[in-house]
Amino acid sequence: MPRHLLYPLEILHEGLSFVLRLKNHDLTIKHPEAVDICDIASLLFPWFPRIAFELTAIMLLLNNAMLVGFHVFTGAKSEHQ
Secondary structure (H helix, E strand, O other), X not given: OOHHHHHHHHHHHHHHHHHXXXXXXXXXXXXXXXXXXXXXXXXXXXXXXXXXXXXXHHHHHHHHHHHHHHHHHHOOOOOOO
16 A cells, blocks of 8 residues: 555544543543443443453453464564563
8 A cells, every 4th residue: 555545544543542542531530430441341331231341351361362372373572581
């Protein structure tokens, strides 16, 4: 893809990131008890907050496991070694 076509996508990405950051800030100001992403999931799904909390925690653990597996299988080296 030519470089001049990437600029609108970068601007769109930065704008979306900024709006989501503001919404996240508003949510944390309105609900100071929401400490982590699992608490935010339970707030976003009030019909089944416990299930949303646990599903989010499971997805985060699976995401971490996949990232570790990806680094192991590709032979990625850490900068801290």
